[in-house]
Amino acid sequence: MRRFVFGALAWPPLLERVLGRAADLRPARLPGYAVYGTGGGALDPGTLCAVPDGGAEGLLILDPDPEDGARMAYFNGTDADGMVTEVRCGGDLVSARVALHDDAPGDGALPWDQARWLEEWGPLALDTARNIMAQYGQTEPARMAGLRPYLAARAWARQLARTPAPAEVRMATTAEEGVEILRDRPGHEGFFRLRAFDMRHRRFDGAQSPEIGREGFVAYDAALVLPYDPATDHVLLIEQLRYGPILRGDPRPWVLEPVAGLVDGGEDPETCVLREAVEEAGLTLREVQPMVRVYASPGYSSEFFHCYLGLADLSSYEAGVGGLDAEHEDIRSHLLSFDRAMALVDSGEINAGPLAMMLLWLARARAGLRAGA
Structure with a gap:
């Protein structure tokens, strides 16, 4: 049975990556429907909604493969194979299987703009599809549905990596060349x-x-922020249980860290730290300043840190316990003077490299920040 595809999958390069083959395609139109987007970025496949006198633009797969439906559902995080209806291809009405979802546009849904979606999300969607489809046949669809945002974040890290750091001292040869x-x-x-x-x-x-x-x-790109109040000379740290120390056999696996989180697919790292400060510490930052951008352990990991100083009013901040229940976070915050925090670096109690690095960065900038407070 021929298949009608729409929205993101109506872009042939993405469809080819999802199907694992180049299909024989023709432009087609589904009467009585329109394609809407839900603001899901690279993971928004578009959805068909019933619209009187509407006509949803898409593509007709003329040479369907038995696995096409399963592969598209796997990429989209759905389990629906669709229903058979009639679509217009050229001057003819032909039967095709279509993934119909909603009867009417939902809240926040906007008419699908293919050109705009491609400009904003096309490259990221291709990389995300590579990550998702690499696990087709290995990872259960239900588990993959939950992994999709993280695999988009992993693909986004590759996009962010395309702007390299300067090479004044180190070898300037690119990976493509060398x-x-x-x-x-x-x-x-x-x-x-x-x-x-x-x-x-x-x-x-x-x-x-x-x-x-x-x-x-x-791994992923992460955004980290060290909240600092130059008027009171205090920093805000968080504490949580970490699995690395558990795996290493450390009898005290609770770790002091900066506020941090994974950078979502398409998200600016600065936006990430503003969000994480609220989620993890209940704190609204006044301003963020870039510190350093570094690989965590370049010998064997792609993990990359975007580090910021977050200026905030901590004079009335009350430390407590926070974090998102949906992400199983159990986070305790600590409000410490800068000198007390540095003493913890000296004693070794602060044993997370990023936090030690960020405090040492602040030690160099602290006098200027306090003078301007």
Whole structure:
């Protein structure tokens, strides 16, 4: 049975990535319906809504494969295979299977604008589809439906990485020029990805390295903020249970950290820290200033930190317990003088690298901030 696709999947490059093949496509129109978006960004597939005298634009798959419906449902995070109806292709009405969702536009739904969606979300949607479809047949659809936002965040990290740091001292050769990935080997695919691969690279002496087998931990970009009140010279830290210390065998796995969170797909890191300050500490920041942008552990992980100083009025702040129940967060906040925080760096009680780094950054900038307070 031929299939009618609309919204995001009516973009042939994305459809090809989801189906795993290039399909034979024709422009088509579904009478009595219109395509609406829900503001879901790269993960918004568009939805068909009943509209009198409407006509939803899309594509007709002329050479359907038995797995097409399952693959599209897997990408969209749905379990609906659709229903059979008639669509107009050229001058003919033909039967096709269509994923019909809502009877009427929901709250916040807007008419689908394909050109605008492509401009804003097209590249991210392609990378997200690569992440999602890599797990097709391995990760259950119900679990994948919950992983979709995180895989979009992982794809967004690749987009953010396309603007590299300066190369005044280090080698300016790009990965495209100096690194060759020879083959990928099976690795874990889930919330995190363990990528196993064989590679070779250009050496500092200009020669080519031998073939090397490596494994890497594919993670996310995170945004971190250290709230600081220059008028009172206090910082706000948070504390939570961390799994790294548990896995290492540390008998005290509760860790002092800056406020932080994963950067959602398409989200500006600065927007992320403003959101996380409210969610984790109940704090509205007055202003944020960039600190550093760094890899957490570049030897084996793609994890990347966007670090900010958050200026805030902490004079009446009351430390307590917060976090989102939906994300199983149990977070305690601590309001400390700067000197007390630095003493914890010296004693080793602050043993999370990002927090120590950010406090040392603040130590250099503190005098100027206090003078302007």
